[in-house]
Amino acid sequence: MLDLIRTCCRAVIEVLFPQCCLACGVKLLETEQIACSDCIASIPRTEHAILENNGVDMLFQALFQERKCRVRYERGAAFAYYNRERGKNLRMLIERGKFGNHPHPQVFYFLGRLAAQEYIDSDLWDGVDLLVPVPLHPYRLRARGFNQAEWICRGMSDVLQIPIDTEHLVRVKNNAHQSRSRFEKRAENVENIFKISYPEEWKNKHVLLVDDVITSGSTLFSCMRLTTPIRGCCVSVFALGWAHN
Ligand SMILES: [Zn+2]
Structure with a gap:
């Protein structure tokens, strides 16, 4: 009897709120x-994962050179293009996941899994x-209720069986309106907003930094440069989207 009621309720919910493609x-x-x-x-x-010296690698190599930074960089990749025309579907999913009426962490879990698979x-x-995951400022975390990069990691971790570390890379100040700034300004904006607590925990570790979208690369760059004094620590980067034309 209970099962029948449950099935009926589910059927009614499905009719009233059909699951639609986001x-x-x-x-x-x-x-x-x-x-x-x-x-x-x-x-x-x-196809970055199968291309050596792909666009993301070249972006970061250029930043290391320009900012005279000696990061032990292994490799980088983005899953898909994010720019307006070609990446319309990914953009829509990410924006609905982040800013829709009901921000939806499962979107990021799903996309993280998809990319890893x-x-x-x-x-x-x-x-x-x-x-x-690149951390959100606590203020934004409270407003959105979740960190999308962390949910991408959860999806990836379930496929790859690699643990997630949300403890050691922390954000120390908010950089509001970052998306409106140009790279130079963005680089300043993100210059000192991250820190690594207990850096010795990353000694001799290969860390994969994960974010939702790479635009200028300044956010991931600021995180990566913090690893330079940590002995034996090397970094790779991965994002769902690459905003590149
Ligand atoms: Zn669809």
Whole structure:
């Protein structure tokens, strides 16, 4: 009897609130979640995981050179393009996940899993000891209720079986309006906003820093440069989207 009531309730909920694709709005099949197969298939992959010296690598190598920074950088990649036309579906999913009426951490879990599954046979994750999400300022964390980078890591971690470290990389001040700044200003904005607490915990570790989108690279760069004094610590970076034309 209880099972019957449960089934009826579920059926009523499904009719009243059908699960729809967060990118295009079509009703999802029972086997789909978050986005429909068509939208997932049309996300424009970068193939960074199989390209040596891909665009993300080149972006960071140029930043290290320009800012005279000796980071032990291993590799970098973004899952897909994020710019307006080509990356429309990914952009829509990320924006709805972050800013919609009901911000939705499962979007990021889903995309983190998807990216890890698709790149599971690449050497992108080789030797990585820790997945480290770029932290949100506590103020934004309170406002949104979750850190999207952490949920991307959760999805990746479930596939890759690599632990997540949310303890040691911390944000010490908020950088509001960052998206409106140009790179120079952004670089200043993010210059001293992160710190690594108990850096000895990262000694001889390969850390994969994870964020949702790479734009100028200044946020990930600021995190990476903090690892330079830590003996034997090397870093890689991964993001869902790359805002590059
Ligand atoms: Zn769709």
